Amino acid sequence: MGPVNAEIPSQAAEEIRPLHWAFLGSMPYGRALELQERLSTALKRGEGAEHLLLLEHPHVFTLGRNASSADVTAAPGWLESRGIELFQTDRGGQVTYHGPGQLVGYPILNLSPDRRDIRRYVRDLLEVLIATLAEFGVTAEKGEGPEHIGLWVDGAKIASVGVHLSRWVTTHGFALNVATDLDLFAGIVACGLRDVRMTSVEKLTGQRPALGELAAVYARRFADHFGRRLAPAARAVSFESEH
Numbered sequence: 001m002g003p004v005n006a007e008i009p010s011q012a013a014e015e016i017r018p019l020h021w022a023f024l025g026s027m028p029y030g031r032a033l034e035l036q037e038r039l040s041t042a043l044k045r046g047e048g049a050e051h052l053l054l055l056e057h058p059h060v061f062t063l064g065r066n067a068s069s070a071d072v073t074a075a076p077g078w079l080e081s082r083g084i085e086l087f088q089t090d091r092g093g094q095v096t097y098h099g100p101g102q103l104v105g106y107p108i109l110n111l112s113p114d115r116r117d118i119r120r121y122v123r124d125l126l127e128v129l130i131a132t133l134a135e136f137g138v139t140a141e142k143g144e145g146p147e148h149i150g151l152w153v154d155g156a157k158i159a160s161v162g163v164h165l166s167r168w169v170t171t172h173g174f175a176l177n178v179a180t181d182l183d184l185f186a187g188i189v190a191c192g193l194r195d196v197r198m199t200s201v202e203k204l205t206g207q208r209p210a211l212g213e214l215a216a217v218y219a220r221r222f223a224d225h226f227g228r229r230l231a232p233a234a235r236a237v238s239f240e241s242e243h
Helices: 029-044 076-082 118-134 182-187 201-205 211-226 235-242
Strands: 017-026 050-056 060-063 085-088 095-098 102-108 151-153 156-166 169-177 228-232
Touching (some): 017 211, 017 235, 029 050, 029 085, 029 102, 029 169, 095 182, 102 211, 211 228
Parallel strands (some): 017 050, 017 228
Antiparallel strands (some): 060 095, 156 169
8 A cells, every 4th residue: 555644635535526427348457557557547646536347357367465486386288278368556455367258347446535444444345245246146254364355155155345546535446246257267376375266147037138237236336435525537448449
């Protein structure tokens, strides 16, 4: 986490802040990193709005600050044959997989002045996911202990969380397995847990809800939980996914 003692412009806690959101469809991981950086920099300067970016990625393994190269167990040929990229990131956590059929969320929020608590923020992200999954017939619960951060269903992991804070502005976020190819987690020590089992909405319910539909439910639940007012993201943000 970056320095937390610097003040940045923020609205009064009692005001309802607008949250600009979009479901961006499929976006390469590197482009999503660039978009997060641009939006978070503007927010820290007091020149931009809060955003909730919801999307999916092409195949990629991402390594958080606590990951090591040994957490990627697949051989280079295995990765190449499946078109899986590798990215080192500044988020918390270890290594995870992103790919088609997985809903990924990147909230760009200013937690000042009233929510400056990283543990509370992670709990909030998980609680919004729990409420969203309930609408699709899945009952999930938060894991016990720091090594099991995420959401679990009957001992299998369905969602992961890894965040970064700089001057109390958030980047990165969560990944929810909806209709994900779970076999691709075999190429990593997922979240640092060697024997972890992964699951998905499709595996649990036999249904494949459209990611856009699930994203809309998540955005509504997120706004309610964080006390925000939903607004469409600017065309310039939505346009990012089309290039």
